[in-house]
Amino acid sequence: MNCQCAEIVTPGLLNLFDARQQLIKAATPINAVEKITLDQSAGRVMAEAVSSPHDMPGVDNSAMDGYALCLTDYQADAGLPILQRVPAGSGVMLLPKGGCARIFTGAPVPMGADTVVPQERVTLDQRGHIHIEGNLVGGANIRRQGEETRMGTPLLAAGEFLDAASIALLASHGINTVTVKRRLRVALLSTGDELISPGAARSPGQVYDSNRVMLNVLLAQAQCDVLDLGVIDDSPQLLHQAFDHAETVADVVVCTGGVSVGEEDHVRPVIEQRGGLHFHGVAMKPGKPFAFGYLGPVSSSSTPLIALPGNPVASLVGWQLLALPFIHAMQGRSVADLQCYPVKAGFSQRGPQGRCELLRVVLDWSKGTPVAQLAGGQGSHMLSAASQAHGYLMINPATEVIEGSSYHYYPINQFAA
Numbered sequence: 001m002n003c004q005c006a007e008i009v010t011p012g013l014l015n016l017f018d019a020r021q022q023l024i025k026a027a028t029p030i031n032a033v034e035k036i037t038l039d040q041s042a043g044r045v046m047a048e049a050v051s052s053p054h055d056m057p058g059v060d061n062s063a064m065d066g067y068a069l070c071l072t073d074y075q076a077d078a079g080l081p082i083l084q085r086v087p088a089g090s091g092v093m094l095l096p097k098g099g100c101a102r103i104f105t106g107a108p109v110p111m112g113a114d115t116v117v118p119q120e121r122v123t124l125d126q127r128g129h130i131h132i133e134g135n136l137v138g139g140a141n142i143r144r145q146g147e148e149t150r151m152g153t154p155l156l157a158a159g160e161f162l163d164a165a166s167i168a169l170l171a172s173h174g175i176n177t178v179t180v181k182r183r184l185r186v187a188l189l190s191t192g193d194e195l196i197s198p199g200a201a202r203s204p205g206q207v208y209d210s211n212r213v214m215l216n217v218l219l220a221q222a223q224c225d226v227l228d229l230g231v232i233d234d235s236p237q238l239l240h241q242a243f244d245h246a247e248t249v250a251d252v253v254v255c256t257g258g259v260s261v262g263e264e265d266h267v268r269p270v271i272e273q274r275g276g277l278h279f280h281g282v283a284m285k286p287g288k289p290f291a292f293g294y295l296g297p298v299s300s301s302s303t304p305l306i307a308l309p310g311n312p313v314a315s316l317v318g319w320q321l322l323a324l325p326f327i328h329a330m331q332g333r334s335v336a337d338l339q340c341y342p343v344k345a346g347f348s349q350r351g352p353q354g355r356c357e358l359l360r361v362v363l364d365w366s367k368g369t370p371v372a373q374l375a376g377g378q379g380s381h382m383l384s385a386a387s388q389a390h391g392y393l394m395i396n397p398a399t400e401v402i403e404g405s406s407y408h409y410y411p412i413n414q415f416a417a
C-alpha cells in the first residue's frame with residue numbers, strides 16, 4: 001500500500017513524506033567500524049557483507065528419528081535387519097550391505113543410504129527386522145548438503161540490522177566475529193524554564209520533563225549511546241553553550257521543546273544564527289514544529305541537529321516518523337519503508353486542516369476484522385492515549401473521518417528500534 005499524505009498543506013510546511021525523504025538523504029552514514037563477537041552484536045549494524053564459509057548443512061543428514069536405508073535393499077516380506085546406529089554428532093559412516101541404520105534427527109546419513117523412514121511408519125518383527133507401512137519415496141527425509149547455503153553464498157549484507165535470527169544465522173555457520181558500525185553518539189537535551197525532574201516536588205506551572213525520559217529510552221532502543229545534557233533554560237546563550245559542547249562529543253544532537261514560534265522558543269533562531277537551519281515545520285499533527293539542521297553552516301562536517309517539539313506526543317511522533325529513519329541512515333542501516341494498511345474507523349469526527357493527522361487508535365478485532373477506535377484524548381500534550389495506542393490512523397487534510405470508511409493505519413510496533 002502506498003503510505004502517503006495528501007498534498008493539501010499549509011504554505012511553509014513540508015509534506016511529511018518529503019520531510020522524511022529529505023532527512024534520509026541528508027544523513028551521512030558513520031564511517032567508524034569495530035570488530036565484535038556475536039554475544040555483543042544484538043542490535044548492531046553490519047559494516048561488511050558476510051558470506052558462508054562452508055556448505056549448510058555440512059553433510060546430508062536425517063530430518064527424522066527413524067531408519068536410513070537403500071531403497072533397492074528393502075523387500076516388504078523380509079524387511080531389513082538393523083546393522084548400524086547413527087546418533088547426531090557421529091561421523092559419516094558406510095551403510096552395511098543388506099541392512100539399515102537406526103538414525104536420529106540431524107545425524108549424517110550413512111554412505112549407501114538414499115532414504116530415511118520415520119520411526120512412526122516402522123514395525124519390528126521377532127527377528128528385529130524393520131517393516132515399513134505405506135509407500136517408500138526415494139530421497140525422503142534427507143536434508144541435503146548445501147541445500148540452504150553453499151560455500152560463498154551471501155549471508156548478510158552491509159547495512160543489515162543484527163537481530164536474533166540473523167545472529168543465529170551467523171552462529172549456525174560457525175561465525176563468531178562481525179565487523180559492525182560504531183554505535184552513534186547522540187547528545188540529548190530538553191529546553192524549558194518550566195521543566196523539572198520526575199520525583200521532584202512541583203510548584204504550580206512547573207512541568208515534569210517526560211520527553212527526555214522518553215527520548216533516553218527511544219535512543220537506547222535505537223542502539224545509540226546517549227550523552228544526556230539535561231535541561232537547558234530558555235536562553236539563547238545557554239542553548240549556544242550546550243550546542244558548542246554537544247558538537248565536540250556527539251555525532252548527532254537531539255533536542256526537544258522551544259522549537260515553535262513564540263519569543264521563548266529559541267531553538268530555531270539559534271540554529272539560524274549558527275547558519276545551519278535546513279527546514280522547520282512539517283504538515284503533521286502532532287509534530288508540526290519539527291526542525292532539522294546543523295550546529296554549524298550546512299556542510300558534511302557539521303553536526304546534525306534534530307529539534308523535536310515540546311508537546312510530548314508531538315515529540316514521540318516526530319521521533320518515530322522523522323528522527324528514527326535519519327538515525328538509521330546515519331547508523332549505516334537500510335531504512336525500512338513505512339508500513340501501513342487500510343483499517344475502518346469505528347468513529348466519526350472532523351478532519352484536520354492543512355496537515356495530516358495521526359490519530360492514536362486501538363484496534364478492535366472482536367468482529368473479525370480490525371476497527372480503529374480512538375485510544376483516548378487526542379491533544380498533543382496527552383500521553384495517555386499514546387501509551388495505549390496500537391497504531392496511528394492517518395487522516396488527510398480537509399478529510400472527514402466517517403465511521404465505516406477506511407484510512408491508512410500505521411502499526412506502532414514498526415517503530416520499535
Ligand SMILES: Nc1nc2c(c(=O)[nH]1)N[C@H]1C(S)=C(S)[C@@H](COP(=O)(O)OP(=O)(O)OC[C@H]3O[C@@H](n4cnc5c(N)ncnc54)[C@H](O)[C@@H]3O)O[C@H]1N2
Binds near residue numbers: 208309380381
Ligand atoms: N502561535 C503558535 N503557537 C504554537 C504553535 C504555532 O504554530 N503557533 N505550534 C504549537 C504546536 S503544534 C506545538 S507541537 C507546540 C510546540 O512548541 P515547542 O516545541 O516550542 O515546545 P514548548 O513551547 O517548549 O512546549 C510546548 C508544551 O510542551 C511542554 N514540554 C516542553 N518540553 C517538555 C518536556 N521535555 N517534557 C514534557 N513536556 C514538555 C511544555 O511545558 C508546553 O506545555 O507549540 C504550539 N504553539
Ligand code: MOO
Binds near residue numbers: 285313314380
Ligand atoms: O504539532 Mo502540535 O503537536 O499539534 O501540538
